[in-house]
Amino acid sequence: EVVLTQSPLSLPVTLGQPASISCRSSQSLVHSDGNTYVYWIQQRPGQSPRRLIYKATNRDSGVPDRFSGSGSGTDFTLKISTVEAEDVGVYYCMQHTHWPRTFGQGTKVEIK
Amino acid sequence: QVQLRESGPGLVKPLETLSLTCTVSGGSISNYYWSWNRQPPGKGLQWIGSVDKDGSTHYNPSLRSRVSVSVDTSKNHFSLTLNSVTAADTAMYYCAEWGGAYWGQGTLLTVSS
Numbered sequence: 001e002v003v004l005t006q007s008p009l010s011l012p013v014t015l016g017q018p019a020s021i022s023c024r025s026s027q028s029l030v031h032s033d034g035n036t037y038v039y040w041i042q043q044r045p046g047q048s049p050r051r052l053i054y055k056a057t058n059r060d061s062g063v064p065d066r067f068s069g070s071g072s073g074t075d076f077t078l079k080i081s082t083v084e085a086e087d088v089g090v091y092y093c094m095q096h097t098h099w100p101r102t103f104g105q106g107t108k109v110e111i112k
Numbered sequence: 113q114v115q116l117r118e119s120g121p122g123l124v125k126p127l128e129t130l131s132l133t134c135t136v137s138g139g140s141i142s143n144y145y146w147s148w149n150r151q152p153p154g155k156g157l158q159w160i161g162s163v164d165k166d167g168s169t170h171y172n173p174s175l176r177s178r179v180s181v182s183v184d185t186s187k188n189h190f191s192l193t194l195n196s197v198t199a200a201d202t203a204m205y206y207c208a209e210w211g212g213a214y215w216g217q218g219t220l221l222t223v224s225s
């Protein structure tokens with residue numbers, strides 16, 4: 001089973017400042033079809049999950065452009081260029097390059 | 113816009129069988145691959161299993177002996193069955209499109225006598 005390790009697990013940020021979350025995989029997430037099936041999921045307090053980024057670097061429709069995904073192989077990053085109050089919540093990386101699908105532990109973003 | 117809605121009993125007794133249904137609206141269930149996921153209180157997300165329009169399934173190895181996922185294209189819904197539940201199965205259960213593009217609002221399942 002692929003283990004996804006996120007860091008940090010808790011991220012206090014100042015409004016208007018950038019934030020970065022790392023997701024490291026126990027093995028390469030490049031699929032044999034050439035795609036990298038890494039996703040970033042946001043879960044605001046009391047809400048259901050929402051996808052922000054798919055295939056490592058593609059932003060979903062309606063997601064603010066302050067969110068960006070990068071990385072390849074085993075190292076991936078979600079960046080928020082300028083944190084806003086509505087960005088508070090828990091962020092998960094997820095992979096389905098390999099069975100079974102797995103999630104990272106989650107990173108809790110809060111405002112200082 | 114595709115929308116998902118879970119439905120289920122809310123409370124199940126230990127060792128009984130849980131059954132949940134996810135109804136898909138705003139799109140055809142045949143156009144996507146579907147998944148069930150869960151989140152114990154205060155914890156992270158866990159994938160349970162997935163099904164495609166033809167009924168082909170994959171399951172989390174940690175749950176495989178107790179879980180079944182099926183699809184009913186005529187009703188535009190897919191279902192989860194989990195046998196021999198225990199307190200450890202208490203969680204919010206979410207149905208979702210396989211790639212995570214669409215998620216239901218979740219249904220809380222409590223296992224208690």
